[in-house]
Amino acid sequence: MPVRLLNPAVEVADTLLRGVGQVMFQNNPITGLLFLVGIFINSYKYGLTALLGLVVATLAAYLLGADRTLIRNGLFGFNGVLLGITLSVFLEWDWHVAVYIILGAIVSTIVMMALAKLFVSWDMAPLTAPFVLTAWLLLFALYQFGHLHPTKLIHPMLVHPGAVIQTDLQEATGGNGAVGWTATNLANAWFRGVGEVFLQDNVWTGVIFAIAILVNSRISLGFALLGSALGGLTALALGGDGVTIYHGLYGFNAVLTGVALGGLFLVLNWRSTIYALMGAIFSAIVFAAIAVALSPIGMPALTAPFVLTTWVFLLPAAGFRTLRRISVAEVRTPELTRAE
Amino acid sequence: MPVRLLNPAVEVADTLLRGVGQVMFQNNPITGLLFLVGIFINSYKYGLTALLGLVVATLAAYLLGADRTLIRNGLFGFNGVLLGITLSVFLEWDWHVAVYIILGAIVSTIVMMALAKLFVSWDMAPLTAPFVLTAWLLLFALYQFGHLHPTKLIHPMLVHPGAVIQTDLQEATGGNGAVGWTATNLANAWFRGVGEVFLQDNVWTGVIFAIAILVNSRISLGFALLGSALGGLTALALGGDGVTIYHGLYGFNAVLTGVALGGLFLVLNWRSTIYALMGAIFSAIVFAAIAVALSPIGMPALTAPFVLTTWVFLLPAAGFRTLRRISVAEVRTPELTRAE
């Protein structure tokens, strides 16, 4: 929990860094700082757009008069971080994109509060839904606007029931890298899965993110790594595209689902552990499903699979005797919750 | 209402059979048994996958610690039944499909409890939405997974505003069967509409299902048959595809909507009867609408039209003086409700 700090500049920095940390539910400025380091190591551009989204979204919450404690805990920053990175990943850079990020970051703060109010009677968190909804609307629109240019990551496709999928784990089809279950390939899939939570397709960024989580919670790190592994393995078992798996795209939603259900929103015990891991597995399938649903317009699933799976797995908790929910207002690290 | 039975094995069988009966809101083990007979008569494979989904979904509810009375009433079985059949209808059989059914059945139980908690303040039932959502996610994903192979029923299509639709009622275009409003064709459309509630495209299965409903409630049977007739006739009147109508695909959502609104969730009187029949008619149009929305990815509407129409028609009841809702917890047969 953040305390009142003497120096206002430090307080602002602390708030912003917690905002970065909250992307993975880590209310810890050091974790946030290390996340930023991981992003900048991969790409200065993504680092700067993450900061732009973060600052604008947090400032909007302040100017609109949101609850100060929520702002201080970084709860109005994380959607802006993801939004800033996402728009710069899927749009060619241009000053229009900067304006777009600023507008989107403001709207993400409004959507955050809207969902918080919408869910209040179920005691459910908006998770990264504000980012997903805002980013989807802004990205869908790009086909109608001549001043916005999509990057090559946007490619609409018609599905074909008989299409062949190459299932060998590898960096790129026809590339020089090793093919199949090599240690390198598996390590890449595993840590890129952590990196892709922030859309960073970089194994070392993933390693830094893992260290960043460790600073705040061993249990969260455990579920993050288990999630990434299970997401990738689920896709491998079902015959998913090997290049997609290598780059961690089946992992990142499972990372977030694992962390959210693993001792954070549910009291940790062996049954809730199995439940959390089943959620991580299911989120990898939901990722494939949402990717298919969006394929005619070529749009990315983002973290929607995590949001959908986690809501579905948290809502029933009061109805299942084996599970116990932790109230949104009382979420801390899994370690602190267990110590009570 | 199920009572405590002396023999645990009988109690388990009773629970499971009620789960089958609940697909059409019939909390009656004999009805459930006859439904199973109807399915097995059409196809052993579908019968066995129905049982697999049923057992796993019910067992998951038990292991997660759901309310025993709800389990005993079969409320955690029916989504599993439909999910098991659906995945074996739209996927080529393979051990991956068995794993997929097991995973899906577990998730259907989680979604069932999630929606029950979500709707509690409106006193609304999840209906078959847990089945629809889970099946959609699992089916959408198949395009991304090389080890899952769709059957020929999955065929993505681009819509064309000027496309010609053949509106003659017949078994198959260019087949040898009679064409048009013959007694045989109409009887097929009518009873296959009942059979298709469980995805069984078989006129005799439809007849057995009708008998099964009659065992529990004459009124429900009346609305099921009226629903199937109105669904098919609506499509005929608007110029729907004659082969689709023959195979009962415009009927099954109208069957379910008719049964749900006909004395089950609404107190029966002549106004609510008209209201229920209007719901049945509208559900046939919603079926066409959802089929179109899903056509670019070639996915089936399942019972989503029924779910959507019934929610929309039940929610306003407290606001319309002519209608009176029956609380979800007090739903019985229409006959028992009237007798009060």
Place this chain on the structure above:
Amino acid sequence: MPVRLLNPAVEVADTLLRGVGQVMFQNNPITGLLFLVGIFINSYKYGLTALLGLVVATLAAYLLGADRTLIRNGLFGFNGVLLGITLSVFLEWDWHVAVYIILGAIVSTIVMMALAKLFVSWDMAPLTAPFVLTAWLLLFALYQFGHLHPTKLIHPMLVHPGAVIQTDLQEATGGNGAVGWTATNLANAWFRGVGEVFLQDNVWTGVIFAIAILVNSRISLGFALLGSALGGLTALALGGDGVTIYHGLYGFNAVLTGVALGGLFLVLNWRSTIYALMGAIFSAIVFAAIAVALSPIGMPALTAPFVLTTWVFLLPAAGFRTLRRISVAEVRTPELTRAE
């Protein structure tokens, strides 16, 4: 507020005219009458189908037993008005369309009450969502029904990331009209944006609508005109299609969003004014986004962008100290609210 009138025929006319006025939240029979004049000036057909939808939707509310005060305020008429016009704009005229409008108008009243009950704990209005949902379902279905024929406004398209968009403001590509930021072109975009709220692509209709709003509220007119201007300018700034902008299609959702957020559901002050105008800007982007999402099946966005944006911007109000919501039951003109 309507009062009890001596003559029942006058009372019915008053009720129906308020229903037309409520399309833009103007609970005033003179405004409603002028709206009708504007529609008939553009097209007798649209005027008559608007009346058909209006009468059927209002009558359905009466027969189902909805609250009389709500009916008297026109709250069960406006969705019918829009539905009637929309079906006659997107479907070739035929008696099937008349039946379709009657069925749709009845359903729009049911959906209106359903959403009112659904939103009661958030004190949120259904806005034009009943119209949007009902019209979408009825329009999507047309591809499956041979007796319904779409007009040329329905044209499914596959998106292409690199497609060139012509951004010059003009009446028609390759037409004789002036090209670019001429006073005529800008005036057309501006007032057609107001006209398109009722799907009337006519600059004079837009002018009459503006006068109609002025009769009831200067503030609403101000936000309507600001909304239309901002919607069009947002599209111009981002490089939207110049012909689409000329015909007011980027304006109408921004008009409605501006009116709803501008002193009507939020207490007017300078911060809520900026907030409302930001909503108007965002709704223009949401319009593009929803148009893209629906492009594979060629369906129109209707007023969904307004509904979505306004819900998202109203829900957080209690969480932002700078904003103050006006309860749905206490909505009047912005002028009357300020005078308190």
